[in-house]
Amino acid sequence: MTNSNILLVDNCSADVESVKKAFSEIGIKSTLHLAQNDAEAWLMLQGENKISPIPKIVLIDINEESVNGIHLLNKIRVHPDLKSILVFVITRTDNDKNKAAALNLNIAGYMHKPDESEKITDFFSILNDYWNIIEFSSEKK
Template identity: 60%
Template sequence: MVGANILLVDSNRAHFENTLNVFSQIGIQYNLCFAKDDIQAWLMLTGDKKLSPLPKIMLIDINAEGINGIKLIEKIRLDIDLKSTLIFVISDINNDKNKRAALNLNIAGYINRSFEIEEMINFFSILNDYWNNIEFSS
């Protein structure tokens, strides 16, 4: 999937920059795109600013201020073109209600975000191996 898009939905641009840096260090060959909230993300998935190709993988901080991540995941799961998207929830906030809601929406995983560079490298290395060994729907 070299050159494919991954969409990160997070209200903190620094998280995007850190993730982009880790992708570069590891050699992840995906285009990392950034949406600051669920509204911008939805427009990037379906609107005039639609990403091409559509991302097969999304990373969403559902607990970030200004993001209604559960609502976004619900909309994705109902959309014929998006419902097979692999969604990983990442968050540094432990919110059991949101965690249960996300898991009930068939996310690929719920991950507690670490800001330690070594842990980020380890985490994204494992995900990259996974992403490169699974078959995505067309």
């Protein structure tokens, strides 16, 4: 999955830095784009700041304050150009209502963020292995 785009939607600066560090340590070649909330993410998917090509993967913490992740997931799933994006919910907090809603929106996975930096690298290494063995559409948007 080299030379593709990944969008991370998370407003916790420490978590964002941990993800960036893990991507660097693992050598993930995809470009990581950052959005602090659902509105900013939507602009990056369909607005003035549209990422091109459209990200194949979105990582989102739907339980962060000021991130309306379920709203964003709904918009992604009904949009013809975005509905095939793999969305992974990665969070530290438990919220059964959000978990059920996200799973009902056909997410690729609902996972808990590791607390320790070495575990975050291992966590993203496993995800990267998965991303590299699955097939994505070659269609460019």
